[in-house]
Structures are given as structure tokens and as C-alpha cells.
Amino acid sequence: MHMKSVLAASTAVMLAGPVMAEPTAEVLHWWTSGSEAQSIAVLQEQFKAEGGTWTDMPVAGGGGDAAMTALRARVLAGNAPTAVQLKGPAIQEWYEETGLADIGTVAEENNWAEVLPDRIAEHMKCEGQWCAAPVNVHRVNWIWGNKQILDEHGIEMPTTWEEFNAAAEKLQAAGVTPLAHGGQNWQDATIFETVVLGLGGPEFYQKALVDLDPEALTSDTMKQVFDQMRTIRGYVDDNFSGRDWNLATAMVMNGEAAFQIMGDWAKGEFLAAGQEPGVDFVCAPTPGEGFLYNVDSFAFFELDGEEKQQGQQLLAKLIMGPEFQKTFNLNKGSIPARNDVALDDFDDCAKQSAEAMAQGSEDGSLLPSYAHGMALRGAPAGAITDVVTAHFNSDMSSEDAVQQLADAVANAM
Numbered sequence: 467m468h469m470k471s472v473l474a475a476s477t478a479v480m481l482a483g484p485v486m487a488e489p490t491a492e493v494l495h496w497w498t499s500g501s502e503a504q505s506i507a508v509l510q511e512q513f514k515a516e517g518g519t520w521t522d523m524p525v526a527g528g529g530g531d532a533a534m535t536a537l538r539a540r541v542l543a544g545n546a547p548t549a550v551q552l553k554g555p556a557i558q559e560w561y562e563e564t565g566l567a568d569i570g571t572v573a574e575e576n577n578w579a580e581v582l583p584d585r586i587a588e589h590m591k592c593e594g595q596w597c598a599a600p601v602n603v604h605r606v607n608w609i610w611g612n613k614q615i616l617d618e619h620g621i622e623m624p625t626t627w628e629e630f631n632a633a634a635e636k637l638q639a640a641g642v643t644p645l646a647h648g649g650q651n652w653q654d655a656t657i658f659e660t661v662v663l664g665l666g667g668p669e670f671y672q673k674a675l676v677d678l679d680p681e682a683l684t685s686d687t688m689k690q691v692f693d694q695m696r697t698i699r700g701y702v703d704d705n706f707s708g709r710d711w712n713l714a715t716a717m718v719m720n721g722e723a724a725f726q727i728m729g730d731w732a733k734g735e736f737l738a739a740g741q742e743p744g745v746d747f748v749c750a751p752t753p754g755e756g757f758l759y760n761v762d763s764f765a766f767f768e769l770d771g772e773e774k775q776q777g778q779q780l781l782a783k784l785i786m787g788p789e790f791q792k793t794f795n796l797n798k799g800s801i802p803a804r805n806d807v808a809l810d811d812f813d814d815c816a817k818q819s820a821e822a823m824a825q826g827s828e829d830g831s832l833l834p835s836y837a838h839g840m841a842l843r844g845a846p847a848g849a850i851t852d853v854v855t856a857h858f859n860s861d862m863s864s865e866d867a868v869q870q871l872a873d874a875v876a877n878a879m
């Protein structure tokens with residue numbers, strides 16, 4: 467440095483009082499679709515407005531599988547990012563493996579315990595300490611419909627899987643693709659869990675996909691679930707394989723398909739395209755009772771460097787800020803994780819989601835999504851998804867599928 471700039475710099479420091487590190491953050495996430503990018507941009511802007519320097523590390527791939535692979539590579543290389551989109555039991559798995567930064571001070575200063583439902587707060591703790599910050603609650607068990615197609619064919623949103631099948635057959639006979647689907651493992655798993663919940667009910671879902679009870683896994687109900695998956699396989703178009711979820715949503719938007727079964731991040735895409743619920747598209751819970759929740763959150767690795775640590779604390783604080791949670795979730799399609807954010811500016815699907823969540827926590831039908839990493843650790847969840855996908859993409863019988871399911875789960879425990 468030149469003498470002059472050294473002088474200028476030291477004068478600036480003297481004027482500013484004690485040296486404060488400038489917060490920095492490298493943020494690894496998988497929010498790359500239109501609405502997802504808009505949502506994370508809100509956080510990035512707020513971070514910058516507070517004097518932070520943000521390095522974006524987006525890893526494309528819905529559901530986050532690719533992001534989790536990228537994360538593992540980074541950590542193994544000794545180069546963990548400052549912050550990572552991480553959720554469900556994976557938070558505790560990483561905590562056990564590498565440790566995670568304690569964000570308890572931020573949490574306590576900002577009363578997180580009072581403004582978060584207990585169910586969500588539990589996911590954010592590692593051995594009793596706050597180790598992750600939640601952004602939202604996505605409901606997974608939604609079915610989206612193209613309003614014009616449904617009206618033209620005199621179809622109501624289905625309330626049973628039989629009604630769904632009848633609607634799909636009617637549409638198919640009229641030359642309309644009933645279901646927009648992307649053949650990627652996590653999307654198959656997303657449909658599968660909604661069918662497990664819908665056909666089996668909340669208690670069955672809990673036994674099968676949370677408690678991994680072998681009897682439930684091999685039961686007649688589970689066979690019926692695979693039968694229904696086979697039926698659904700008949701309702702997708704020929705090009706479904708490998709399609710990204712947001713492209714499937716676009717098919718519903720553009721009238722190329724009638725329905726999509728997907729969490730309410732799909733609503734983020736409809737809204738980003740200027741479509742209105744009840745006018746252009748319709749939302750309804752997938753047939754059956756219950757609420758499958760999927761809470762996005764961020765965790766922070768234990769890193770050296772004051773700037774990074776400050777960045778982590780600042781991010782944690784911003785993520786849980788009430789204004790941020792409102793703006794973020796209006797873009798994202800989800801509802802705030804905080805229970806004190808007014809939903810007046812949210813659409814009817816979001817209001818319906820909040821009501822169903824409240825009801826679900828009273829009657830026990832609020833359940834963690836296995837397909838979105840909320841119910842199980844990585845190994846058993848992956849084992850289930852492998853069977854679901856293998857079944858969906860072959861002519862495997864339902865009898866074989868339930869047996870494989872039980873075996874795969876047993877091996878993964």
C-alpha cells in the first residue's frame with residue numbers, strides 16, 4: 467500500500483471507532499428456478515444492505531440432491547461454505563459429523579423460541595443448541611390444476627384418488643396430458659408420499675415413512691400405494707424422464723397438462739409468471755387428510771475468520787426477520803416459519819396452508835415430508851426413493867415393490 471492510502475485507511479479506522487469486521491458469506495443453495503432465485507435475492511439484498519459481501523454458490527437441481535453432493539465435496543476438501551441450505555435430520559447429521567456454528571445468541575436475542583412452532587424449533591436444534599435458522603414452511607401435498615382445462619372438461623379438483631383417476635382418464639380420452647411430471651427420483655418420491663398419506667391416512671404415513679415399521683411397509687395398503695403409482699405412471703407424457711419440476715409446472719401454466727402434484731414452491735412459479743390462483747390455476751390438497759411439511763433452513767459451519775462469523779450471525783438474524791419472512795415467502799410460495807407474520811397479503815392457497823397446518827398440529831396429522839428430507843436420515847430415505855423410482859420406471863409388481871422396500875429399509879438402518 468502507498469503511504470498516502472495507509473494514512474487514509476488509518477484515519478478512516480480512527481473515525482469509525484473500533485475495527486469492525488465486515489460480514490461476508492458464501493451461501494450454498496439450490497434455489498435456481500425463476501421464483502426461487504427471486505426469493506433468495508431478497509436475502510442477498512438485505513445482507514448487502516447491512517454491509518455484507520455475499521458470494522453466491524447456487525447448485526442447480528430441484529430437491530437439493532446435487533447441492534448436497536457439492537456440499538460434501540466442499541467439506542471433504544476442507545473448504546466448507548459459510549452458510550448452507552440444509553434441512554431436517556441432515557442438520558443433526560452434519561452436526562455430528564463436523565459440528566455446526568452455534569447461533570444461540572442470535573436466537574435468544576430475537577426470541578426465536580416464542581415465535582416458532584415447537585415442531586419447527588426442534589428441527590433447528592443440535593443437542594439443545596440452536597444450529598439452524600428456518601425460512602419457511604412448504605406444504606408438499608398439493609395438486610395444481612390448469613383452471614381453463616378443468617372448466618372446459620367439467621372437472622373439479624379431485625378429493626379422492628379414485629376421482630383423480632377418473633378425471634385423468636377423461637382428460638386422456640380427450641387428448642390432454644393429465645399429469646405434468648418430471649421423472650427425477652425426488653419428484654417420484656414426492657408423488658409417492660402424497661399417495662401414502664392419501665390412501666393410508668396420517669397414522670399409516672407415520673408408521674410407514676417415519677417409524678419405518680416393517681409391517682406397514684409390506685402391508686396391503688402399501689401394495690395399493692404402488693398400484694396407484696403404476697396407474698399414475700400411465701398419466702404422464704412420453705417425455706417426462708429427467709424433466710425439471712419447474713418445467714413440469716410450466717406445462718400446467720401453458721395448458722400442456724392439466725395437473726401437477728408438487729409442493730407449493732410450484733405456486734412460486736405460477737405467481738412469478740403472473741398467474742393468479744383461482745383464476746389461472748387452482749390449488750387443492752392431494753386427496754386425503756393431513757399436512758406434509760417441508761421447512762427450508764440454513765445452517766453454518768464452524769469457520770475461522772471474524773468476517774465469516776459475523777456473516778453467519780447476520781444471516782441467521784436476517785433469515786428470521788419478520789419482514790424478510792414475509793417478502794421471501796410471498797415469492798417462494800410457502801408460508802413464514804414465524805407464527806407472528808400476518809398473512810393478509812398472501813393468497814388463498816397460502817391461507818389454506820396455514821389453516822391446515824394449525825389443524826394438523828392439533829389433530830396429529832402434521833407430518834414431516836420424507837421426500838424432502840424432513841422425516842428420515844439420508845440412508846433410509848435414499849433407500850426408499852431408490853425402490854419408488856425403480857418401480858415407477860419398470861414393470862415391477864406391487865408385491866415385489868413392497869418386499870424390496872422393506873429389505874432396502876432394513877439394510878439402510
Ligand code: BGC
Nearest residue numbers: 527528529530731760762838
Ligand atoms: C425445497 C424447496 C425447493 C424445491 C425445489 C425443496 O426440497 O424445500 O425450497 O424450491 O425443493 O428445488
